Amino acid sequence: MSTALTHTWYLSGRRLHAVxxxxFFIVGNIFQPAIWLFLFGELFKRVVEIPGFGGGSYLDYLIPGVVVMNAMNANMFAGMGTxxxxxRGTLNRFLVSPASRVALMNANVVEQAVTTALQSIIILLLxxxxxxxxxxxxxxxxTVVAAAVVIGIVFGSLSNAAGMVLRQREAIIGIYIVFMLPLTFLSSAFMPTRLMPGWLRHVAAWNPLDWAVRAGRSALSTNPDWGEVTIRLGSLLALAVFCVAVSVATFRSYQKSV
Known part of the structure; x- marks a missing residue:
């Protein structure tokens, strides 16, 4: 275990040094969420007047959704790096070295977590x-940053798994296009689910993106429901562990093929 941790430390440092x-890799990815934040925040600021919305500031409502959406979008392309x-042959060279196989995957997770946390903090400051x-x-x-990091790990791990299995950039881009908008709008990122049709509410209840948004929004409220926040973050964490396990399994499958 100590060897895996040591190797994770050094391999994570290698990846973070490259970042x-x-x-611009970190700052450049902020442009799109900033546009969503300022454009949508102004364009739809009067939707809070819709009966049942609950009033308040739409910008306040929007921020957790934009943070979580950015985490998903940024990490869906993690497989491209893999x-x-x-x-380049870099991964194959590590496979013939004494480097821990667990550390090779953990370093990827650490890099994704750090970059997602930094981007989330910047969005909150904006x-x-x-x-x-x-x-x-x-x-x-x-709590918002933590929710973004965990949801980023979920989608980053799945993207890495897709990269290992499909070995095509076009496939990862296709997956991103298919899932990004449906997952975003089938959540409470831009509109409370209580204003959605019944069948959409049922779908949103199983959307991990919505779990992260709800946990963050509740934590940022005047009277946070920490019990609800804990349950949603715990569910996200369990899902993240499962997705990392899937990613590790595909990595081992790749290792056997080279």
């Missing part, structure tokens, strides 16, 4: 600059 050398390492009121304070903000 630090290209800071394919790049396969194409929201504050735009005038959002986040009464949940530091605890609420930390």
């Amino acid at each position: 630090a050398r290209q800071p 394919l790049e390492e396969i194409d 929201g504050r600059l735009a005038g959002a009121d986040l009464p949940g304070g530091q605890a609420g903000s930390a």
Whole structure:
């Protein structure tokens, strides 16, 4: 176990060093969520007047959804990095080294978690600059970041698994296009589920993206329901562990094929 942890430390440092050398990788991915935040925040700010919405500021309502949506979007392309390492032969060189196989996968998860956390913090700061009121304070903000990190691990692990199995960038892009918008709009990211048709509410209840959004929004509210937050984050964490296990299984399958 100590060997795996040590190797994870060094391999994570290697990946994060590469990210630090290209800071635009982190900042550049903020442009789209910033557009969603400021454009949608202004364009639909009067939807809070719809009966049943609950009033308040739409910008406040929107921020957790944009943070979680960004985490999903950024990590859905994680498999592209895996394919790049396969194409360059980097991954195969690690496979003939004494490096822990668990550490090779853990380093990927750590990199995704750190970049997602940084991007989430930036989005929260942009929201504050735009005038959002986040009464949940530091605890609420930390919960939103944690929810984004976990949902990022879920989709990043599945993207890595797809990269290992399909070995085609076009396939990963196709998966992203198919799932991104449905998962986003079948959640409470932009509209409360109580205003959705009944069948959409039932679908949203099983959408992990909605779990993350609801956990973050509740944590940022004036009176957070920490019991609900804990249940949703716990469900997300269990799903993340399962998705990482799937990713590890596909990695072992790839290892046997080379």
